[in-house]
Amino acid sequence: MIPFLDLQRINAGFEPALKQAVGRVLASGRYVLGPEVEAFESEFAAYCGARHCIGVANGLDALHLILRAFDVGAGDEVIVPSHTFIATWLAVSQTGATPVPVEPGADGFLIDPARVEAAITPRTRALIAVHLYGHCADMQPLRQIAQRHHLRLIEDAAQAHGARDLGRRAGSLGDAAAFSFYPGKNLGALGDGGAITCDDEALARQLRRLRNYGSLEKYRHDIAGVNSRLDEMQAAVLRVKLERLDADNAHRRVLAAVYTDALRGSSLAPWPVRAHSEPVWHLMTVQHDARATLIAALAAKGIECGVHYPLACHRQGAYAARRWPALPRAEQLAARVLSLPIGPHLSADDARTVARCALHASEAVAA
């Protein structure tokens, strides 16, 4: 049995440090926005190479609060990838603004910088670059476009804790970045959690207000904020797990290399990695025309796969009421992607086994 994800096993690897951290919070009597959150914020900002980190309740809120801090709202447009997890789009919709999808290139899965400018209108206020599957979006051209058109450049780094583009870490590549610490992410809490990183001091202050009822001082509410706070228990857990993030990501790279070598030249070949991009392989996603057959064949061998994601955002019920331009790449990817198991719970031998079974299954389909 090779599970897609095994959180019990992954988190058991952090005992007894996790139990100690939880015990420390239990004994402290401080449970929301206290010293653990402050310590985690400074440790995670340093890790990302950003000046500030603001802990929030989850990744969706992190994106939404960044947009609010930039005064994005009704009547505005925000450019988003057509192929992403729906949270990227929902964060925009929550502000009252409109998500404007841009497709990946013909043989990629990340937003294609060459297609962005055609989507910019006088209403465009921001561009959300998603570092999907742990691979940084191509930030240098995106930054140039954002500067040229006076757009805010926001990173959705929920799948890319520790990833690098041109030597710099996700979280330091745009005007602000959103992270999720949902349990299955590369840096995962024992519940929900999220964070925003940025360099701008005034922006960080505004985000601290927004996450806590618009307040920086008890019972003074400068703006109509929300309740989206990171709690002490999750922050203490994240501090423990942050210490091993680089080692875990290095292990994911080893597994990714096994997969890449084994699948090279086949119909399951992984996407090539852009030069000067260092992915953290949140997912090991490949594509195949006979996806369902392949998943069933692997399941028969006890190997679990995932699909990220089976229905494009614009095809979801949540977005059915709007007319969308043709988004053939998003639809093609939704129909063809499958994610092979990867993560700290697997060995290189596991990855070899999965790759071998996947190749057999794809050859059987072709025959």
Ligand SMILES: *Cc1c(COP(=O)(O)O)cnc(C)c1O
């Ligand atoms: C997980 C994820 C989010 C949302 O994070 P939550 O903590 O679940 O709200 C946003 N964007 C992407 C790309 C994600 O994978």
